[in-house]
Amino acid sequence: MDAMKKFLLGAGLGYILGAKAGRGRYEQLVRTYRRVVDHPMVQGAAGVARAKISEKVRRR
Template structure:
């Protein structure tokens, strides 16, 4: 969660300095990355391993 908030904050700061168009480009790129099936699969595997290690289900 902290990394997500950091990414959002960084995108906001970079976007405001570079202008609205650049900000929108950063947001689109971030969303494409997060929504990519390989990233979703890796996130699922990571969640399962963390759950397994810490016993949360």
């Protein structure tokens, strides 16, 4: 029950802070996220991570 209260408190705070920041800040965060995710180095690292995870899963 305690974990649920913490989750709800965090969700509520996130909602309030997000509402105060406004749509412009949200759009800025989304643009930054997409720029990072689409970066070739991030894509390469994700590919390596996927391969390692896949290798570990196959071993079991």
